[in-house]
Amino acid sequence: MPMTSERYTxxxxxxxxxxxxxxxxxxxxxxxxxxxxxSPQKLKLYSWHKWIGVSIALLALVRIGWRLWHPAPAxxxxxxxxxxxxxxGTHVLLYTLLLVIPVTxxxxxxxxxxxxxxxGVLPLPDLVAKDKAxxxxxxxxxxxxxxxxxxxxxxxxxAALKHHVLDRDDVLVRMLPFLKPRDPGKET
Amino acid sequence: MKAVTALFAASLLLAAAPTPxxxxxxxxxxIGFTFKQMNVPVEGSFKKFRAQMRFDDKRPEASRAxxxxxxxxxxxxAPDGDTEAQRNLWFDTATHPAAKFASxxxxxLAPDRYEITGKLTIKGRTRDLTxxxxxxxxxxxxxxxxxxVLKRLEFAIGEGPWADVETVADEVxxxxxxxxxxxxxP
Numbered sequence: 001m002p003m004t005s006e007r008y009t010x011x012x013x014x015x016x017x018x019x020x021x022x023x024x025x026x027x028x029x030x031x032x033x034x035x036x037x038x039s040p041q042k043l044k045l046y047s048w049h050k051w052i053g054v055s056i057a058l059l060a061l062v063r064i065g066w067r068l069w070h071p072a073p074a075x076x077x078x079x080x081x082x083x084x085x086x087x088x089g090t091h092v093l094l095y096t097l098l099l100v101i102p103v104t105x106x107x108x109x110x111x112x113x114x115x116x117x118x119x120g121v122l123p124l125p126d127l128v129a130k131d132k133a134x135x136x137x138x139x140x141x142x143x144x145x146x147x148x149x150x151x152x153x154x155x156x157x158x159a160a161l162k163h164h165v166l167d168r169d170d171v172l173v174r175m176l177p178f179l180k181p182r183d184p185g186k187e188t
Numbered sequence: 189m190k191a192v193t194a195l196f197a198a199s200l201l202l203a204a205a206p207t208p209x210x211x212x213x214x215x216x217x218x219i220g221f222t223f224k225q226m227n228v229p230v231e232g233s234f235k236k237f238r239a240q241m242r243f244d245d246k247r248p249e250a251s252r253a254x255x256x257x258x259x260x261x262x263x264x265x266a267p268d269g270d271t272e273a274q275r276n277l278w279f280d281t282a283t284h285p286a287a288k289f290a291s292x293x294x295x296x297l298a299p300d301r302y303e304i305t306g307k308l309t310i311k312g313r314t315r316d317l318t319x320x321x322x323x324x325x326x327x328x329x330x331x332x333x334x335x336x337v338l339k340r341l342e343f344a345i346g347e348g349p350w351a352d353v354e355t356v357a358d359e360v361x362x363x364x365x366x367x368x369x370x371x372x373x374p
Contacts, residue, residue, distance in 0.1 A: 038272040040355035047226035113231065113265040120227035130265075 006073035007174040015063045016175055019056055019098065023153070026052040027146065050109065050116050053102040054124070060098035076169040087159065090152055097149045104142045111135035212239045213329065213367040219257060220364070221338075224357040232269075236261035239366055243323070243330065251294040253304060255366075257287040277347045284311045300324065304334075310343040330370050335363035 008016070026049055033045035075084055106127060109116045113130040117123045128134060163171035173179045220233040236258035244250045259279045264270050274281040291306035300323045308317040321334035338360045340346055346356055 038268050040349050040352050043225050043355050047228070115228055117226070117228045123229075 007170075008073060009066075009070050010177075011066055012063070012070060012072075013175055013177050015059060015066065017177070019059050019063065022052050022056050022059070023098075023149075026056065027150070030146070047117075047120065050105060051119050053105045054116065054118050057099050057102035060095060063098075064095060073174055076163070076167070076171060078167075090155060090159070094149075094152055094156065097145060097152065101142065101145050101149060104138055104145060108135055108138035108142055111138055211369045212241070213369060216329075216365070216367040218365050219255075219362070222361040222363075223340075224359075225355060227357075230265050232262065232264040234258065234261050235263055241332070241366065241368055243332075243368065245323075248294050248296040248302060251291070251302075251304075253289070253291040253294075253306070255289045257289075259285055259287055259310075277350050278345055280311055289317065308338075311345065313343045315342055325370075328369055329367050332366040332368070333364070335361060338362050 029045050029049045029052070033042055033049055036042040036045065075087060079087070106116055106124060110126040110128045111131050111134040115123055115126055160172045160175070163169050164173070217239070218233060219237055220231065222229050222231055224230070234257050238256045240254045242252045260274060260281045262270055262273050262279070264273050273279055276282070287308070287310040289306055289308045291304050293305045295303045295305070297303050297320070302321045302323065303318060304321055305316070305318045307314050317336060319334045319336045321332050324331045324333070339358050340360050341351060341353070341358050350356060
């Protein structure tokens with residue numbers, strides 16, 4: 001019986017890590033930009049933040065599409081039922097937030113009267129008219145969803161490390177571009 | 189006593205003469221602009237301005253226009269933008285609270301289309317400006333609509349780090365509409 005773990009496809013791995021890096025970037029830039037006084041730097045950071053956000057949403061769509069054709073490898077044996085539920089629930093929520101958070105940012109931009117121009121080239125249509133109260137509400141939603149994402153990402157990373165260090169399975173490795181799956185012969 | 193009477197007579201005269209700015213319908217008039225930051229078009233406007241216009245469609249060359257814009261009334265679309273725009277790197281409204289345009293000549297290009305040439309002064313800098321204007325009649329009102337591209341750096345609007353046109357473009361599209369009540373013909 002073959003013991004080699006099925007890995008994610010190279011495309012899925014690449015997309016996962018590109019999106020992970022973009023999320024870290026957008027998150028950091030967003031946090032810095034809101035603190036800055038009005039300056040050219042602030043305007044640049046806001047634009048970069050928006051471009052990255054739109055990219056994340058687009059790549060999330062690509063990832064979901066890819067995943068439909070290339071299902072994720074099965075969860076390891078021995079995971080309890082509730083663990084399986086938490087794992088799949090977290091992933092569904094993560095994908096959802098990758099799409100919803102950029103859209104709330106886009107809505108917020110429209111409501112604030114600052115349209116999004118992707119990479120300074122492609123103007124995105126305004127989804128709502130300028131409306132201060134709506135902009136403030138969306139700002140709060142954008143913030144709360146990001147804090148939710150932060151919690152989920154921490155959970156996601158902790159779970160991956162738990163699988164790798166405590167369970168000693170291939171859940172982390174199969175998403176890594178450089179580590180080989182554990183040699184089943186060395187398992188006790 | 190004589191002086192008082194003279195003063196009284198003068199004040200009566202002043203009261204009788206219509207204030208030139210009285211015939212502008214400010215509720216319907218508008219001075220707006222579109223600037224681009226990071227290539228994102230952002231709309232703004234000036235809420236307060238005064239205009240004195242004498243328009244003569246029989247003798248266009250006798251027409252005059254003077255407009256004074258209260259720069260502290262700027263609306264950039266965001267409160268922190270409004271504050272920033274009034275600082276010394278931008279309009280420096282503490283020193284130069286108003287922008288002024290005074291026409292020097294008016295030319296008819298076509299029926300209802302004119303070209304106003306004059307001088308625009310912002311932040312102590314004066315530049316020649318030619319503005320195409322279209323007139324339309326709407327009941328007792330005459331509308332004047334026009335626009336021009338203002339190069340903000342010619343007036344030092346946005347100095348220092350803000351002079352970077354990659355962040356905020358040099359060209360600002362200005363659009364206006366003045367509505368003037370036309371005196372009923374006797």
